[in-house]
Amino acid sequence: MSAECDADDRRRRVLDAVRAIPRGQVLSYGGVARRAGLGRAARLVARVLADNDDPGLPWHRVLRADGRIAFAEGTPQWHEQRIRLCNEGVAVRNGRVRLVDEVDLDRLLWDRTPGRR
């Protein structure tokens, strides 16, 4: 069988990966793409979320790799995402969130990272 290269399938994987994010935790677009097995298709993740219409999808748990909210600061979407994150117990500082999940895994693998938290 050919590899799963259908756009619809990729899309489904992205949504699945986003839904897999536990409440109170966040993940970057690249992280989602990676977990979905799409490599560096971070932009694809963004595209999927933009096109998504499922209100039950925890899209607010997806942030940029630097922990910044993807939306432009000041926009209604930006405010909403910040509120949702704060509502879930995620510490948002100046529109920025601490991404620990991915870094944590790397730390376990490479061991050498100081406890910066």
Place this chain on the structure above:
DNA sequence: GCGCTGACGCGAT
């Protein structure tokens, strides 16, 4: 078929 755009990422300055 070409080029632009976008809820991106990362190394370099």
Place this chain on the structure above:
DNA sequence: CATCGCGCCAGCG
């Protein structure tokens, strides 16, 4: 630590 620039992926005019 803030900015810039280039690379990546897919949809659209």
